Amino acid sequence: MCLCAAFSRSASRMTSVVSDTAEAVDLCPEFSLYLKHISRITVSVALPHLKTPGKSISNWEVMERLKAMVHPEQFSSLRISKSSMDFLRFEGEVENRSAVKRSLAKLEGKSIKLSGFTDVLKIRAVEHKADFPTRHDWDSFFRDARDMNETVPGERPDTIHLEGLPCKWFSVKDGAPDRPSEAALRTVFQRFGKIRNVDIPMLDPYREEMTGKNFNTFSFGGHLNFEGFVQYQDHTGFVRAMDSLRGMKLMFKGDDGKAVACSIKVTFDTTKHLSDSSLKKRQQERLKLQELEKQREEQKRREKEEEERRKQEESCVQRLKQQQQQERRRLEERRQLQEDELRRVEAEKQRTLELQRRERQLRDKLLGNLLKKSTNTDDVHLDLQICAAQNQNQRRHTSAATKQQKRKESEADGGRRERSRRRSQSSSRSRSRRRSRHRSRRY
Numbered sequence: 001m002c003l004c005a006a007f008s009r010s011a012s013r014m015t016s017v018v019s020d021t022a023e024a025v026d027l028c029p030e031f032s033l034y035l036k037h038i039s040r041i042t043v044s045v046a047l048p049h050l051k052t053p054g055k056s057i058s059n060w061e062v063m064e065r066l067k068a069m070v071h072p073e074q075f076s077s078l079r080i081s082k083s084s085m086d087f088l089r090f091e092g093e094v095e096n097r098s099a100v101k102r103s104l105a106k107l108e109g110k111s112i113k114l115s116g117f118t119d120v121l122k123i124r125a126v127e128h129k130a131d132f133p134t135r136h137d138w139d140s141f142f143r144d145a146r147d148m149n150e151t152v153p154g155e156r157p158d159t160i161h162l163e164g165l166p167c168k169w170f171s172v173k174d175g176a177p178d179r180p181s182e183a184a185l186r187t188v189f190q191r192f193g194k195i196r197n198v199d200i201p202m203l204d205p206y207r208e209e210m211t212g213k214n215f216n217t218f219s220f221g222g223h224l225n226f227e228g229f230v231q232y233q234d235h236t237g238f239v240r241a242m243d244s245l246r247g248m249k250l251m252f253k254g255d256d257g258k259a260v261a262c263s264i265k266v267t268f269d270t271t272k273h274l275s276d277s278s279l280k281k282r283q284q285e286r287l288k289l290q291e292l293e294k295q296r297e298e299q300k301r302r303e304k305e306e307e308e309r310r311k312q313e314e315s316c317v318q319r320l321k322q323q324q325q326q327e328r329r330r331l332e333e334r335r336q337l338q339e340d341e342l343r344r345v346e347a348e349k350q351r352t353l354e355l356q357r358r359e360r361q362l363r364d365k366l367l368g369n370l371l372k373k374s375t376n377t378d379d380v381h382l383d384l385q386i387c388a389a390q391n392q393n394q395r396r397h398t399s400a401a402t403k404q405q406k407r408k409e410s411e412a413d414g415g416r417r418e419r420s421r422r423r424s425q426s427s428s429r430s431r432s433r434r435r436s437r438h439r440s441r442r443y
Contacts, residue, residue, distance in 0.1 A: 109124070185200060
């Protein structure tokens with residue numbers, strides 16, 4: 001699809017302000033909806049052969065000349081529908097059918113002259129014919145279609161397909177303004193006959209996945225549009241609806257009296273969209289998609305739980321690692337403190353040993369000096385001490401013997417032996433003292 005064609009269709013469906021609503025026909029006053037004739041003309045302007053290189057014709061200037069020619073009539077819209085080296089084709093829309101006739105009288109067969117060109121441009125103008133199916137079109141289609149059964153609803157000419165309906169115009173008061181209502185669609189189009197079924201695909205959350213088609217469309221003005229299907233119970237309602245909508249635009253009149261119109265596309269359904277078999281098939285597909293959706297949600301839930309569990313495990317592992325690192329740091333700090341304490345104790349021990357060594361050296365030095373000074377007097381002192389000790393022993397022995405004699409005369413012999421033993425002990429002690437003193441003098 002070329003960009004120009006897409007732009008053309010979008011532009012043809014944009015809403016336009018309606019200043020003259022005299023020709024409007026009631027469709028559904030409850031929703032302030034009306035039908036208005038499409039008042040459109042097609043203007044073709046023949047272009048001269050351009051002989052000068054680089055010279056061109058201004059489309060804007062041609063459009064301004066056409067607007068000036070129909071004055072005091074005004075185009076509510078004027079656009080280029082086709083452009084070639086030989087002609088320019090415009091589509092212009094005016095307010096009503098009478099304005100179409102007056103505009104055609106001012107344009108048909110006339111000519112215009114552009115600045116800078118010697119040749120005049122011939123104009124042809126005709127009333128635009130709407131591209132709308134006729135009774136012959138749907139009769140021949142359903143007659144020739146081999147997979148259609150005209151006795152089965154949905155497989156006969158009973159369903160109209162509407163595109164470009166503004167969502168806001170078919171929304172309920174308490175609902176979202178960009179969400180149409182099937183009840184509103186049924187209320188609006190039941191004017192032409194009893195309705196068997198309606199369908200708005202965009203309201204089905206599974207429809208896009210079923211068909212792979214996007215049912216939300218935007219008009220050229222940025223408004224959200226939708227498509228819908230309306231199935232009538234009999235052929236009469238279908239024919240009345242098609243005849244009434246032929247060559248019409250949908251018009252909405254607000255509470256303030258201002259009106260806007262929108263071009264819609266109306267065709268007859270050729271896809272069995274609302275047949276029982278199609279409805280049953282869509283329901284089965286919907287159930288499958290619902291089950292798949294439940295499975296996906298369950299899978300997402302499990303994945304989420306698994307992710308949360310994995311995160312919790314990672315968090316526990318991380319906390320454990322942190323605790324282990326903290327414990328290792330504490331052990332390292334404790335070991336470092338112990339090593340520092342050991343080094344301190346060792347240093348203190350070495351210092352104490354050094355002090356002891358120095359003290360011993362100093363003591364030995366002092367002792368040596370004292371020994372040198374007292375060498376001559378030590379022997380005299382030693383003899384005096386020995387004599388004093390002998391005298392003391394003799395006095396002790398004498399007093400003991402006297403006491404023993406007074407106690408018992410019968411123990412005289414035992415006393416003598418005891419005195420002899422004590423004398424021997426005293427002698428041995430004296431000798432040991434003399435030997436120890438002699439050794440100390442020698443050292």
